Structure formats: structure tokens, C-alpha cells
Amino acid sequence: MQYIIEAENLTKKFNGFTAVDRIRFHVNAGECFGILGPNGAGKTTTVRMVYGFSPKTAGTLNVFGLDIEKDWRRVKSRIGVCQQENSLDPDLSVEQNLLVFARYFDIPASRAREKAQQLLTFISLDNRRSAKVSELSGGMMRRMILARSLINDPELLILDEPTTGLDPQARHQLWQRLEELKAGGLTILLTTHYMDEASRLCDRLVIMDHGKILVEGKPADLIREHVGHNVIEVDDPAENLREFVKSQSLEFEDLGHRLIIYSQGKDDLFHEIGNRFCTGGCILRMATLEDVFLKLTGRELKE
Amino acid sequence: MTTLFSVSISRRFWRVWQRNFTVYQKIWKISFIPPLFEPLFYLLAFGLGLGTLVGKISYHGTQVSYLAFIAPALIAVNIMNNSFFENTYASFVRMYHQKTFDAMLATPLSIDEIITGEIIWGATKSLIGTVIMLAVISLFGLIRYPSGLLIIPLAFLGGIAFGSLGMYFTGITPTIDMFNLPIFLFVTPMFLFSGTFFPIDNLPAWAQVVAQFLPLTHLVNLVRAFGFGTVDARLLWSAAYLFIFSIVFFPLALLKMRKRLIK
Numbered sequence: 001m002q003y004i005i006e007a008e009n010l011t012k013k014f015n016g017f018t019a020v021d022r023i024r025f026h027v028n029a030g031e032c033f034g035i036l037g038p039n040g041a042g043k044t045t046t047v048r049m050v051y052g053f054s055p056k057t058a059g060t061l062n063v064f065g066l067d068i069e070k071d072w073r074r075v076k077s078r079i080g081v082c083q084q085e086n087s088l089d090p091d092l093s094v095e096q097n098l099l100v101f102a103r104y105f106d107i108p109a110s111r112a113r114e115k116a117q118q119l120l121t122f123i124s125l126d127n128r129r130s131a132k133v134s135e136l137s138g139g140m141m142r143r144m145i146l147a148r149s150l151i152n153d154p155e156l157l158i159l160d161e162p163t164t165g166l167d168p169q170a171r172h173q174l175w176q177r178l179e180e181l182k183a184g185g186l187t188i189l190l191t192t193h194y195m196d197e198a199s200r201l202c203d204r205l206v207i208m209d210h211g212k213i214l215v216e217g218k219p220a221d222l223i224r225e226h227v228g229h230n231v232i233e234v235d236d237p238a239e240n241l242r243e244f245v246k247s248q249s250l251e252f253e254d255l256g257h258r259l260i261i262y263s264q265g266k267d268d269l270f271h272e273i274g275n276r277f278c279t280g281g282c283i284l285r286m287a288t289l290e291d292v293f294l295k296l297t298g299r300e301l302k303e
Numbered sequence: 304m305t306t307l308f309s310v311s312i313s314r315r316f317w318r319v320w321q322r323n324f325t326v327y328q329k330i331w332k333i334s335f336i337p338p339l340f341e342p343l344f345y346l347l348a349f350g351l352g353l354g355t356l357v358g359k360i361s362y363h364g365t366q367v368s369y370l371a372f373i374a375p376a377l378i379a380v381n382i383m384n385n386s387f388f389e390n391t392y393a394s395f396v397r398m399y400h401q402k403t404f405d406a407m408l409a410t411p412l413s414i415d416e417i418i419t420g421e422i423i424w425g426a427t428k429s430l431i432g433t434v435i436m437l438a439v440i441s442l443f444g445l446i447r448y449p450s451g452l453l454i455i456p457l458a459f460l461g462g463i464a465f466g467s468l469g470m471y472f473t474g475i476t477p478t479i480d481m482f483n484l485p486i487f488l489f490v491t492p493m494f495l496f497s498g499t500f501f502p503i504d505n506l507p508a509w510a511q512v513v514a515q516f517l518p519l520t521h522l523v524n525l526v527r528a529f530g531f532g533t534v535d536a537r538l539l540w541s542a543a544y545l546f547i548f549s550i551v552f553f554p555l556a557l558l559k560m561r562k563r564l565i566k
Contacts, residue, residue: 087406
């Protein structure tokens with residue numbers, strides 16, 4: 001089967017700085033594919049190349065089996081893009097934002113009105129159609145950007161950090177809409193640095209750092225492979241516990257006042273550590289994608 | 304670097320023009336006021352106030368009133384201002400602050416189409432302003448017809464010339480405050496020294512030569528000749544100048560905006 005996106009040795013350099021470094025990935029039809037990474041990892045640069053905003057420096061990049069460089073207009077007419085920054089048109093009303101955007105795709109006016117109505121209902125903004133964009137809340141604006149990106153019935157939806165800066169209610173609202181779209185068979189490419197978002201939405205994902213892809217896989221598989229099922233966290237660990245984990249050659253991270261031990265399938269480890277070394281502040285929890293992320297990309301500040 | 308968009312101006316630039324027209328329709332009542340009243344203020348202040356001191360002015364051998372002399376120049380200045388300010392401040396706000404161009408670049412529009420649509424829109428604003436001003440000034444009997452009708456298509460050409468120049472500055476200007484520089488260096492001197500408020504012949508010889516390089520000089524020449532009905536072959540040079548000026552600055556504007564927008 002043909003891939004929706006296929007990147008080989010995709011590279012982007014800005015004045016000698018390599019933002020994306022020979023990455024390779026593909027996206028299947030109907031799946032939600034995530035690109036995770038800390039700030040500056042090259043996520044946005046990657047998706048910008050995919051939707052034809054930034055020209056690549058090297059490598060090959062096909063979308064719908066078409067070369068984005070040659071067939072950019074055909075590709076762009078079949079994708080929807082939610083950019084990271086709010087690019088809604090403040091000179092236009094909510095409904096006009098959709099209608100004017102539809103014109104950029106050469107969608108006939110009557111069809112555009114129909115579609116706009118349908119989308120405003122979908123994002124629960126049909127009662128705000130004549131509102132100014134500046135009157136909308138952050139969550140409403142994000143939903144509007146989503147609606148706008150769907151105006152051309154795209155076959156591929158690209159979301160660049162869609163929920164950054166939103167409150168929990170607004171994030172869940174948006175996730176629900178995205179899940180509905182996914183259930184409808186839409187292919188989604190998503191960048192995020194929220195692990196809960198990625199776990200919830202992505203069928204497959206890559207974790208990037210410094211322009212390179214570190215790992216690729218299904219969220220659950222990545223957790224099992226790199227961290228195991230459970231994680232033990234110990235506050236103010238005793239010195240003999242440190243010696244114990246070293247002697248058992250367990251994988252762990254020492255943050256000074258806290259020790260994080262990856263159980264790696266050893267289910268009775270917590271009882272052993274709990275009985276022998278813990279006086280309190282010792283917890284066992286499910287491993288999450290965040291553990292994988294921090295393990296692979298490090299805990300130091302990125303900026 | 305630019306290979307991605309190297310082709311490509313299709314009729315889709317019209318969509319960008321339409322976007323601006325849709326916004327204009329929302330505020331047209333306010334947009335109509337300046338070209339309606341501005342000429343009245345100027346005619347009152349310069350024509351009646353200053354005109355009584357100046358008396359008659361010699362233009363191509365005939366004596367004309369000061370009011371009649373400056374009326375076409377006001378139209379020419381308006382043509383310059385409309386497109387230049389639209390394609391500097393207004394385009395810059397859309398590009399930089401509103402991210403309108405970024406949003407357009409995620410659709411089947413090319414950078415060239417966006418910039419072309421913006422410049423054609425700037426010229427359209429020159430044209431709309433001119434039609435309104437022409438109507439007002441004609442009420443004073445200061446425009447001869449039918450030659451005066453030629454000012455309307457001329458407004459569009461002038462709009463393309465000054466809009467392309469403005470867009471070129473938008474392509475190279477780091478922040479919106481920096482537009483003060485081209486305005487101080489180009490627009491204000493042109494406003495004063497392009498045969499607008501006094502004949503170029505009154506300037507020292509060297510300044511007359513400099514004035515021949517200012518696009519507004521040629522636009523004023525043409526509007527005045529069309530308004531007075533004194534059309535002759537010498538105007539071909541002025542028309543050619545504006546045409547060449549557009550042909551040079553339009554692609555330069557595209558080039559600089561591509562450089563600015565393609566990341």
C-alpha cells in the first residue's frame with residue numbers, strides 16, 4: 001500500500017545549522033503519527049517541509065506519492081494544516097474566516113457556505129458565526145483553526161502543537177474532535193511535547209532530538225522496550241540502595257534527592273526495595289511515555 | 304532556495320485580492336472619507352489660502368490659477384500614498400503581526416501569488432481613491448474631459464509602481480517602525496519636489512535633474528496633462544518611466560518577499 005508521507009534522508013539546514021538531520025519515516029493511511037521532541041528538536045521544521053512551507057535541503061519527501069517540490073500545489077490542495085501560531089484573520093468574522101479560506105482552495109461559494117456551517121457545528125461555534133476572532137477564547141481559536149484546516153476536506157491533517165497553551169478543558173475538547181476525525185479515517189500528522197496527548201492520539205510516533213529520530217514505534221511498545229511496565233521512585237534514597245541498584249545492574253536515574261528505577265519486567269522488585277531500603281517516600285507507578293521521553297532526550301533544560 | 308515556488312503566478316492571486324476586498328467592504332464607509340475630504344482640505348488651504356498670495360502660475364506657456372495647478376498634483380500624491388502605504392504598513396501587519404501570509408502559504412497559493420495579489424490590491428485602492436477625488440475636484444470645474452478619464456487607468460499603473468516600491472521595502476524592513484526611513488528619504492521629498500506645489504522649473508538646475516528620477520514627477524506630469532487636456536508626445540517618456548519603474552520593482556518585491564518568507 002502507498003504511504004501518505006514518505007521521507008528518506010530528509011535534511012534541513014539553516015545557514016550551516018542542521019535543524020533536521022537525515023531523518024526517515026513514513027505515515028500510513030488512516031493512522032495518527034506523532035513527532036515528539038523537546039523544543040528545538042526539529043519537529044516544526046519537519047512538518048513545515050511536509051506541507052510545502054519550507055523547502056528541504058536534501059533527501060526525498062513524497063506526500064500522497066507526489067514529490068512535494070514539483071507537485072506542491074496538488075499536495076497542498078489535499079492537506080489541512082493547523083500551524084502553531086494563531087493565524088486566524090482578525091480582520092474577518094468567524095464565518096468569513098472559513099469562507100475566505102475556502103476561496104484559497106477554489107471551493108465554490110455555495111459549497112463553502114455549506115461546509116462552513118457543517119464545520120461550525122462540529123466545533124460548537126455555530127452560535128458565534130458573526131463574532132470577531134479577537135472575541136474568542138484560546139480554546140475556541142484553536143477549534144477555529146482546526147475547522148479552517150478542514151474546509152477543503154483534506155486527506156491528511158497536519159497539527160503543529162495543537163494544544164500548547166490551552167487549559168485542560170479546552171485540550172480535552174480538542175482531543176475529542178481529533179478522535180472523531182481519526183475514527184472517520186482521516187490521516188493525521190501531529191507534533192507535540194505533551195506525552196499524554198501523544199499516548200492518547202498517536203498510533204505510532206517518533207521521538208526526535210537535535211534533528212535526529214531517536215526511536216520509532218507504538219506508544220505501548222516504546223514504553224515496554226525502554227522502561228518496562230513499572231517505575232519505582234524513591235525520595236531521598238539511602239546510600240545502600242544506590243549500591244543495590246548498581247550491583248543488580250538495574251537501569252535507573254539518579255537525580256540526587258530522588259532515584260528513578262526502571263523495573264524492566266522485574267515485577268517483585270518493588271517489594272524487595274520497599275522491604276529492604278524504604279522508610280517512606282517510595283512509590284510504584286505505571287511507566288508512561290514521559291519516562292521514555294525523558295530517558296531518551298535527557299532531563300537537562302533544552303533552551 | 305526558491306526552487307519550490309519558482310514558477311508561479313496563476314489567476315489564484317485574485318483570491319488574495321478578494322480577501323482584501325472582503326475586508327474593505329466591511330470598512331468602506333470609513334475608507335471613503337479620506338479621499339472625499341482630503342482634496343477639499345488641500346484645495347481650501349493651498350488653493351484659496353495660499354493661492355491668493357501666489358496668483359497665477361505659468362504652466363507650459365499658459366497662465367493657470369494656483370488651485371488648478373495643484374488639484375491634479377493632489378490626485379497624483381493620493382495615488383502614491385494609497386498604494387505605498389497599503390503595501391508597506393498594511394501588508395507588513397498582515398505578513399508579520401497577523402500571520403495572514405503564513406496561513407495562505409498552507410493553501411494552494413504561492414508566495415508570488417500572495418505578493419502579486421497584495422500589489423494589485425494596493426493599486427486598486429489607488430484607483431478607488433482617484434475615482435472619488437476626481438469626482439470631488441471635477442465639481443470645482445478643475446478637470447477637463449474626456450482626457451481627464453485617462454487619469455483612472457493611470458491611477459492603476461501609478462499604484463502598481465508605488466505599491467511595488469512599497470512591497471520591496473516591506474521585504475527588507477526589519478520592524479514596522481523602520482518604514483519611517485523610506486518615508487523620510489523618498490515619500491516626503493517626492494511629495495514636495497515633484498512639481499506638486501510649484502513647477503519644477505523653479506528648482507535649481509541640479510535639483511531639476513534629480514526630480515526627473517522621481518517617479519512622482521512623472522505621475523504628476525501625466526495627471527496634470529490629462530486633467531488640463533494638454534496631451535502631447537512628451538508624456539510618452541513619463542508613461543514609459545512609470546512602466547519601467549514597475550517592471551523593475553515588481554520582480555524585486557517578489558524576490559525580497561520570497562527571501563523573507565521562505566524559511
